[in-house]
Structures are given as C-alpha cells and as structure tokens.
Amino acid sequence: MGRLSRTEQELIARAAASPMRERTLAWSAINSGTGNLPGLARVADLLADAFGTLPGTLGYVDPTFVERVAPDGEVEPLAHGRHLHLRVRPDAPVQMLFTGHMDTVYPADHPFQSVRTLPDGRINGPGVADMKGGLAIMLAALEAVERSSLSSRLGYEVVINADEETGSFSSAALIERACRGKVAALTFEPALADGTLAGARGGTGNFSLVVRGRSAHAGRNPEDGRNALVAAADLAVRLRNAAGPRLGVNPARIDGGGPNNVVPDLAILRVNFRPATLDDVERASTHLRSAVNMVAAEHEVEITSHGSFNRSPKPSSDKIKALQDMVAAAGAALDVSVGFAATGGVCDGNNIAACGVPVVDTMGARGGAIHSADEYLIPESLPERAQLAALTIVRIVEKGAP
Template sequence: MTALSRIEEQAVARASASPMLARTRAWAAVNSGTGNIAGLDAMAGMLADAFAALPGTVRLIEPAAAERVAADGTVAAVAHGQHLHVSVRPDAARRLLLTGHMDTVYPADHPFQTLTDRADGTINGPGVADMKGGLAVMLAALEAVEAARCPIGYDVIINSDEETGSFSSAALIAEAARGKLAALTYEPALPDGTLAGARGGTGNFSIVVRGRAAHAGRNPQDGRNAIVAAAALALALDAAKGPRLSVNPARIDGGGPNNVVPDLAVLRVNFRPADADEIARARTTIDTAVAAVAAAHDVRIDVHGTFNRPPKPIDAGAARLFDLVRQVGGDLDLPIAWRDTGGVCDGNNIAAAGTPVIDTMGVRGGAIHSADEFLIVESLAERAALSAVTILRLAENGL
C-alpha cells in the first residue's frame, strides 16, 4: 500500500477490523430463501439493526405487487419480503447508491442449511458468498467511511427478491439510482477477484396456451391440442437463437390423461439478449410466433412476462468507475480485472437508470446457487478495504 493517504490508511484499518466474519456467520444462519417470508422478516430485522449504526434513516419498505403464472394458467399475486432502505445525507452534493440482497436461492426445506469451516480458509454455507458476506463487506466499508468523517451522501437498498428477478423491488432500485454519481453492488467476485464487466439482459415468460378438450379416441378432430401448440411455439422461439440471443424453452406444464386431448399448456421460456437490439428482435419473434401458432393450431395464447433485466454495457461512465477501482486495487496490492458475463443482477437495472455501476464488489467466492457455495475468508478484509477507499476517492474527486 504505497499510494494511500493517511485517511485512507485509517479507513482500511477500520474496515479490516470490522466483525465481518461474525456478521456473515450470524446472517447465513438465518434461512432467507426468497419465498421464506418469515426468514426474510428475521433477516430484515437483523440488517436494520446492523445498518442503524450509520448516521441515516433506516426504513423497511413494503414490496411492490408482483404476480406469477401457475401451472393451471391462473395468475396470482406472489408474496415477497420487505426491502431495507438506508438514506444518509440526502442533500449532499455527491451521492452514491450501494445495493445488495438478503434473499438466497435455498428455500426453508432445502437440505443445505449449515456452515462448515474448511481447512483451506473457506467457509461453505448457504448465502455466505451470495451475498451475506457481501453485505458484511458493504457495512464495514461504510462504517470506515463514516469514521473518516467523509461528507458523501448515499442510499443503501437491500432487497428481498433479487434471486427471482427483483419484481417487487425494481422500481425502488430505479428511483434510488437516478441522479447518483455511481453505484456499487455486492454480488460476489470470482475466486481470483475478477469482476463482472458487461452483462447481457434477461427476460422470463410464461405463455399460456388454451386449446379445446376432446376424447382422444372418439372425436380427437374436435380437440385443439394445447401441448402440441406449446411445443410448436417452443420450436419457433428456439429457432430465433443466435450468437447474441440465447433462447431457452425450459418447461411445458399441462396435459392430463392419455385419452383426453389437452386443452391447456403453459410454456416457460428464458431469453438472454446481448443488447437492446436483440430485445427488440426477441419481442418481434414472440409476437410473430404466437400469432402463427395460434392461427395454425386454432388455440388462444396469452403471453405473460417481460425483459426484467436490461443488458448492461460498459459505457464511458462505467469505464471510468472500473478504472478507479483498478487504481484503488493497485494501491492495495489487489489485482483488479473484469470480464463480460452472461449472468444478470440488479446492476443491470441500475445501469439502465443511467448510473455507472460495478456489481461484484462483494467477497471472493464460488459455487454459488449450489450446496458447494463457499466464501474465501481472507477476502472479507481486502474487499472492505477496496470499497472504503473507492468511496473516499469518489467523495473527493468525483468520477
């Protein structure tokens, strides 16, 4: 650490001394799968207590309405947990957004519920990397920045539904992102510290196909087979995939007894567009394929879904933010590199609001979304230092 100011050195020491590991253990011990509302309520309360150490207003925000298409084609509201919003110095000249999520992909009945310390300096446990360790890093960095009497303002949003698309928190995040100098999101970096650069977008659709039931032996000609129509639609959509648009027809729900022509099917399909032009192409593909299949099979088709994560390019503002983080990393003897990825997160939505963002400022770890998920313990201190110094330099010099 050869180029740090005295204030920065003190912030690094303060951040590194934070009880991040203890916090991570305590938070990871609480199951907060996206659908576990009781667990999310407990998690939100713990986070609200912890983030109350910051000199701002801490609020728990009710989730916006969201819905889901069931296997029987009905559309129903889906419950989500509360979201945490912390606002510090809202009138400051320079303001940042820091985001993370409290939910995990492990439901309350998942067998992966415990933490295991490994001899290689890692911890295996649900959410330790994605992203309860990242939340501990965020808080440690902000506490160090506050100890330095830094005048920067910021909002913190920790949502409860990131793992399922942030449908009940997207508007909250978009509003918080507007007008901010930059944003930092605490998804995990790769085990070697590599950050996510540009990201493609994603869209998830449930397409309900309604045909007509009939006896499969006596009068099949009177039926309209929804399963066959859904399969034809899946093939038509799949044909649109290319180097910059991934299309994944993932599931068809529906059908019944072998002697009944099925009158209902629900096709689930995921799109991964590389840019806005591919979103437009995908939308046209959906509209064209739906019209053609509906006409050819004499069925009714209703499309539910949206492109909920826009692509995240590295524009000029994001490039400057990456350069700043790389410089800070160099001063901390932490090599910083990044690469494009096909994954998505709330960073996509923040970038779409026009705010430069780095969305992998969390711990180093890996095997996320599996029972092998792990956190590299030594990365807690290094990543908290990286965030603290980055925030101090944004406060001093802007972007």
C-alpha cells in the same frame, strides 16, 4: 501500499477490522429464500440492527405488487418480503448508491441449509457468497467511511432488497427512485474466485406463455381436440431453434397436461431470454411475437403472453469505464489485482445502469459455485474487498464523480 495516504491507511485498517466473518455466518444460518417470507423477515431484522449503526433514516419498504401465472393458467398475486432502505445525508455534495440483496435461491425446504468450514478454509453455505458476505463487506466499508474526515461530504442510499434472485420485480421501483441524483453506485454481488469483476452484462426477460386448446377424448374423437401441450412444445422448439445465440432463449418448463385419455386443453410454457444488447431485446420481442402467432395459427390454439424484459443489457460506457478505472486504481494501491470481464448474468446493476448511473456490481466477496449446494466463500476476501470498497468510496468523494 506505499501509495496510500495516512488517512487512507487508517480507513482500510478500520474496514478490515470489521466482524465480517461473524456477521456472514449469522446471516447465512437463516434461510432467506425469496419465497420464505418468515425467513426473510428474520434476516431483515438482523440487517436492520446491523445497518442501524449508520447515521441517517432506516426503514422497511413494502414490496410493489407483483403477479404471476399459476400452473392452472390464472394470474394471481405473488407475495414478497419487505426491503430495507437507508438514507444518509441527502444534502451532501456527493451522492452514491449501495445495493445488495438478502434473498437466496434456496427455499425453506431445500436440503442445503447449514454453514460449514471446508478443510481448505473456504466457507460453504447457502448465500455465504451470494450475498450475505457481500452485505457484510458493504457494511464494513460504510462503517469505515463514516469514521473518516470525508464522511460529511458523502450522502448515500442503501437498498437491500428481498427479491433480487427472482428479478427484483417488487423492488425495481425502489431502486429506480434511489438512483436519482447519484454520481455512482456499488453493488455487492460476489466476484469470481480469482477476483475478476463483472463488466458488461446482457439482459434478461421472463415470460409465461399460456396456451389454451380444446379437450377431447384421446381415443374416440381426438381430431376434435386442440392439444395445448403439443402446441407449447412446438413453441418451445421454435423459440429455441430460430433465435440464435445472441438472444439466449431458454425454454425452461411446461406446466399442463392431464389424464392419458384426454387431449390437454391447457399448457404454460415458461421461457427465459438473455439478449446481449438493447437491439437484441427488440429482436427477441419480434421473434417471440412471430413464434406465438405461427404456433397459434397452425395448432388452432389461443396463446396469451405474460412477462417482460425486466432487466436491460448493461453495455460498457465511458462513465462505467471511468468508475471501473477508479476501482482498479484502488486495487493497485492495495496490491490487489482487479480485472473486469463481460458476463451473461444479470443483477440489480442492470437496473441501476438503465437509470444512467455508472455502477460496478461485483464488489462483494470472492467465491464460487453460487446457486448450488457447493456455494463457497473465500474468507480472506472479506477484509480485502471491504478495503477495496472503502478506498473506492472515499476517492470518489474526493473527486466528486468517476
């Protein structure tokens, strides 16, 4: 660490001394699945207490109105938890954005609820890596920066949303507002176990395709019916087979059907797209419209499409590359190897990049097996990544922009 100034050495010492492990364990002990509103409220209060030690204005932000298609084909409101928003020194010359999420993929009735230390020292628990550990790292870095002589030159916003795992539909507008005027952003999704960070990302789109046919007696007059379930299945196969790998089509679920002696008149196909580039988004849209029209005509059913491409692909850019270089240089100064690799996953980094703000979105803990009961956090990565984030932030402040 000979390439660190004395100020930087003091900075990273403060970052490493933060009680990140204790915070991660406490926050992970509370279920905060996206649909568990009481659990999200409890975690939000704990996070508000913790982040409330930072200067600025901290508050809860109500979720934007979101709808979903229910299993009966009707559109209904979908409730979400409140988001946390902190704004510090909005008039400072350098403005940055830091984001994370408090929700997990594990609902309140999921069997994976407790945190434990594995024999090899890793921590296994719901959200320990994705991303309660990342939130602890973010706070540690910001606390260290606030005690730096450079803090007066830095203004920033922190957004911790409650719906990232399901697409950030109720927080996208908040993130977009927070992006305004920012020179760079850091998001604290987990890095891979070996420390690799995400580079370019594909996009995503989620759709519910409501198929309405005509019911009839399955034995007496089936020819008078129009089988919505068969049409939905045909649509799923056409979407999957004709798309090609760049569109990343995944028909995930069909709701519908009924008694065996009734031709079903309703089915809902849930499908996810993972377009690799912005051009692929347009190709995916065209493919979806074409398949819907063909199936509707051939099966004589009505198909209504609900959904959107809610996260644009995040290709590499000169600004993003410059920010990645700054993170890598900070890592080199800490004797931490930092590499980047493209990924098909999506996160709020996609939203931020779409607003024109350069972002590195895997500044969180090293870990793995996320979205499963084997999710784990490598605890020694907590101080390591807090130091990396803090050093990156102050060097951006000194330079003014990536």
